[in-house]
Amino acid sequence: MWLDTENINNSDWLSPFYKTTFSNGKKVMDGNPIFSVRSKKDGRIIRVIQENPIDGDVFTSWRNSTVDAKGTLNELVIVCTLNSDNLKKQKR
Numbered sequence: 001m002w003l004d005t006e007n008i009n010n011s012d013w014l015s016p017f018y019k020t021t022f023s024n025g026k027k028v029m030d031g032n033p034i035f036s037v038r039s040k041k042d043g044r045i046i047r048v049i050q051e052n053p054i055d056g057d058v059f060t061s062w063r064n065s066t067v068d069a070k071g072t073l074n075e076l077v078i079v080c081t082l083n084s085d086n087l088k089k090q091k092r
Contacts, residue, residue, distance in 0.1 A: 013037040017045055045075040053081045 017038040020028050031050035038045045051058040064075040 012040050014040055018047065043071070043073060045073060047075060047077050049077065049079045051079055051081045053083075057081055057083065057085075059085075 015035075015037040016033075017036040018033055020033070022028060031052075033047040034050045035048040036046065059078075059080045061076065061078045064077050066073050066075070
């Protein structure tokens, strides 16, 4: 996994972070998120949302901050169609 090349320990992250099933156990299949992790050390969150390729080639990202009972949550959100070019962008 590319995290190893960046000296990031996989055990420092909780994945998946966001719940991706309904209360009856059925999977939510809307692509939001297809991947999520939260850092156990500092609470940073990464969420990847998959867009439909019919909508064209999409790649955008932003930082999101929210406050909950535990404090401020800092999240990197990546929205993209899945293809090899966008995979390279996500790894940066």
